[in-house]
Ligand SMILES: Nc1ncnc2c1ncn2[C@@H]1O[C@H](COP(=O)(O)OP(=O)(O)OP(=O)(O)O)[C@@H](O)[C@H]1O
């Protein structure tokens with residue numbers, strides 16, 4: 408199984424690119440989705456998080472309060488390290504499990520923090536989706552406005568900026584890339600780049 412690690416900064420278009428690969432029937436493994444599933448109520452990961460962060464980070468129904476958790480992390484950087492120490496090994500273990508269950512020529516593994524977690528060696532090819540910082544901020548804000556249902560989970564401009572600067576720089580990420588998707592244009596251009604890459608990966612894995 409040829410593993411393509413898809414990464415990029417916040418709002419650069421990873422999920423959009425994943426959806427485009429999905430249309431070509433490529434299996435997608437999504438680290439964000441895995442992270443969400445791992446912290447379901449009563450899960451071992453959520454119990455560890457509650458021990459570390461207190462019951463404040465839980466809603467009355469026992470769900471993880473992400474807004475609260477984000478606040479804690481921004482104010483106490485050492486807590487971020489602790490959260491990552493709980494989550495990252497579990498996420499990578501689950502990714503490996505999911506890879507084992509696949510039988511296609513290649514798969515896409517969307518891992519926003521692939522480079523930050525220094526897990527480049529866990530994939531065979533690093534695909535970076537890239538856009539300008541201005542586009543990142545604009546798109547994240549617009550996405551939040553559209554997703555009104557998740558209002559409680561919204562992030563403000565200051566938080567978007569803080570996230571961008573907590574991630575590796577755009578330049579550093581690009582130096583790690585085996586392939587780059589330029590997402591400064593419209594979605595038609597994006598779909599074309601994905602189609603070309605899909606054919607390239609199929610050819611290389613044939
Ligand atoms: N080329 C584009 N033109 C216009 N809007 C775009 C384009 N690419 C992505 N978007 C929009 O920008 C927003 C961010 O894209 P997406 O959610 O795919 O980014 P992401 O990298 O997955 O973000 P995150 O790091 O938060 O998971 C979405 O609302 C998406 O629909």
Ligand SMILES: [Mg+2]
Nearest residue numbers: 421422423439
């Ligand atoms: Mg995403």
